Amino acid sequence: xxxxxxxxIRRYFMRQISNRRDxxxxxxDDAALLQVPAGMELVVCxxxxxxxxxxxxxxxxxxxxxxxLAVNLSDLAAMGAEPAWVTLAITLxxxxxxxxxxxxxxxxxxxxxxxxxLVGGDTTQGPLSxxxxxHGFVPQGTALRRQGAQPGDHIFVTGTLGDAGLxxxxxxxxxxxxxxxxxxxxxxxxxxxALRGIASAAIDISDGLLADLGHLxxxxxxxxxxxxxxxxxxxxxxxxxxxxxxxxxxxxxxxxDDYELCFTVPAELLQQLAVAQAHFSCSCTRIGTVEKQAGIxxxxxxxxxxxxxxxGYEHFGVLPHG
Amino acid sequence: xxxxxxxxIRRYFMRQISNRRDxxxxxxDDAALLQVPAGMELVVCxxxxxxxxxxxxxxxxxxxxxxxLAVNLSDLAAMGAEPAWVTLAITLxxxxxxxxxxxxxxxxxxxxxxxxxLVGGDTTQGPLSxxxxxHGFVPQGTALRRQGAQPGDHIFVTGTLGDAGLxxxxxxxxxxxxxxxxxxxxxxxxxxxALRGIASAAIDISDGLLADLGHLxxxxxxxxxxxxxxxxxxxxxxxxxxxxxxxxxxxxxxxxDDYELCFTVPAELLQQLAVAQAHFSCSCTRIGTVEKQAGIxxxxxxxxxxxxxxxGYEHFGVLPHG
Numbered sequence: 001x002x003x004x005x006x007x008x009i010r011r012y013f014m015r016q017i018s019n020r021r022d023x024x025x026x027x028x029d030d031a032a033l034l035q036v037p038a039g040m041e042l043v044v045c046x047x048x049x050x051x052x053x054x055x056x057x058x059x060x061x062x063x064x065x066x067x068x069l070a071v072n073l074s075d076l077a078a079m080g081a082e083p084a085w086v087t088l089a090i091t092l093x094x095x096x097x098x099x100x101x102x103x104x105x106x107x108x109x110x111x112x113x114x115x116x117x118l119v120g121g122d123t124t125q126g127p128l129s130x131x132x133x134x135h136g137f138v139p140q141g142t143a144l145r146r147q148g149a150q151p152g153d154h155i156f157v158t159g160t161l162g163d164a165g166l167x168x169x170x171x172x173x174x175x176x177x178x179x180x181x182x183x184x185x186x187x188x189x190x191x192x193x194a195l196r197g198i199a200s201a202a203i204d205i206s207d208g209l210l211a212d213l214g215h216l217x218x219x220x221x222x223x224x225x226x227x228x229x230x231x232x233x234x235x236x237x238x239x240x241x242x243x244x245x246x247x248x249x250x251x252x253x254x255x256x257d258d259y260e261l262c263f264t265v266p267a268e269l270l271q272q273l274a275v276a277q278a279h280f281s282c283s284c285t286r287i288g289t290v291e292k293q294a295g296i297x298x299x300x301x302x303x304x305x306x307x308x309x310x311x312g313y314e315h316f317g318v319l320p321h322g
Numbered sequence: 323x324x325x326x327x328x329x330x331i332r333r334y335f336m337r338q339i340s341n342r343r344d345x346x347x348x349x350x351d352d353a354a355l356l357q358v359p360a361g362m363e364l365v366v367c368x369x370x371x372x373x374x375x376x377x378x379x380x381x382x383x384x385x386x387x388x389x390x391l392a393v394n395l396s397d398l399a400a401m402g403a404e405p406a407w408v409t410l411a412i413t414l415x416x417x418x419x420x421x422x423x424x425x426x427x428x429x430x431x432x433x434x435x436x437x438x439x440l441v442g443g444d445t446t447q448g449p450l451s452x453x454x455x456x457h458g459f460v461p462q463g464t465a466l467r468r469q470g471a472q473p474g475d476h477i478f479v480t481g482t483l484g485d486a487g488l489x490x491x492x493x494x495x496x497x498x499x500x501x502x503x504x505x506x507x508x509x510x511x512x513x514x515x516a517l518r519g520i521a522s523a524a525i526d527i528s529d530g531l532l533a534d535l536g537h538l539x540x541x542x543x544x545x546x547x548x549x550x551x552x553x554x555x556x557x558x559x560x561x562x563x564x565x566x567x568x569x570x571x572x573x574x575x576x577x578x579d580d581y582e583l584c585f586t587v588p589a590e591l592l593q594q595l596a597v598a599q600a601h602f603s604c605s606c607t608r609i610g611t612v613e614k615q616a617g618i619x620x621x622x623x624x625x626x627x628x629x630x631x632x633x634g635y636e637h638f639g640v641l642p643h644g
Contacts (some may be wrong), residue, residue: 044441124375131370
């Protein structure tokens, strides 16, 4: 028997445990047939990971399988959505059995944890690249949006910042904890859902705090003050910066690979936030305030203005004039 | 101003005319926010086109832009769905303004024709590859499926077969008509929707008639007789085969790039098919019969058994033992 695309799909991608009742037909027809529950809006996002661009060449297949799904679930988290279905387009130089086993195992481990079902996809031959599209639900009118922050709102982030960025910089020399943060980011789905009705705006930090907070503010032409010494850093991060040098200390401002949430909360809802935090499954730290004046102003704990030489990640640096 | 990813998205992918009422938020947030109409099921498919695999290197950007969308709309057509939304993941070696203009123009021309709205996507740097996911609707319980054919059902195909495959073989030497069929396939959406309640099973021919008819039959462990002289061939195809040689005459059995529909109809619904055909916007030809005995048996017009040496396209030919 020749081991064709259909066999690959069957062998590695049709053994999932999750079997949702809202999936009428999953893999195996021209398209998936799905039922969005009544009263719910559909939330859809798509992210591509390219070898050597979004992960270093040689990254373990399990880390790629986890991350390809996690970065999409992170987008759903930023909308306050509950995940439901995913599709997967996988382009591979050759159908390597070990690689596919590692990839699919990690992909399904994360998918099953969140009861997400793979409902379709495409397998093609070519340079290594993974595109995942995730689908989730939010009750009508409750989605978190990028737009909505108001002057005076408090700015928060989940978890800790800079861990994954530091692991990327140290290339395998970062220690298990930071490497884990880079390879196996945890989408903040519980936090996103708990923030419905509380956060005035939300985004996931995939391009770096400054860049993504900038996206939150730009639609309302707002600005912010950020207290850089308040940015949450893990013990592993602080220790590694002490060991490897101060050039890494700005990573919490600029590194995007942690996939934490950044969100704003009006002062009158801070008490509700305190209650909601019990459902976050992660920490949550206030880092600044939304202001009317455009631009992001950073200050250290002693009130000094903080000069920035860090920018968020952008896929294309400088382009020809078009 | 540096021409970043955001500028690319803004310049080429945010100028669409279509503005659907069921899109609550399109491009510009962490995810799109969408409303599936009451009583409708959601139909979702995804296809990747890789440079040098799914289209020859050097294919015009317009053809790639059209085809990336058309092959997905073709999957929706095979389900009897009405298209609504698409997402687009585009990986480019570099942000080439001419290429992006050509690609996006053709993509949106087709999208606007079918009132399909681009609601999200991702732009990344890397080897040229396009992944499109399309979303459509069908009234509850009316989707066409691959499974459902019964012995005695008649087998039909839309349009003509082999045109695109021949253009691919002749590499630019095929003439305008065949080349057009390869570069700008027309998804058979009108036919698919008109076939709801009539076709017992349907599939789009992306891997070749024999391979895809095989998929229709395999779930019911059925077989078929196909009359090879009845396969619909265009005048351009017949002339080109006369000119370029008989080695191409089997392409209508094996070539997939025409994106026609293959479907089965029970004898008692043939009259309804005749009525529905008025809405097809393309021809429709009976090519055979579903049978209980597994396997596809091909016959010429004089009743001779026809030996096959053509196989459908499969992305991976022969794999290592896994």
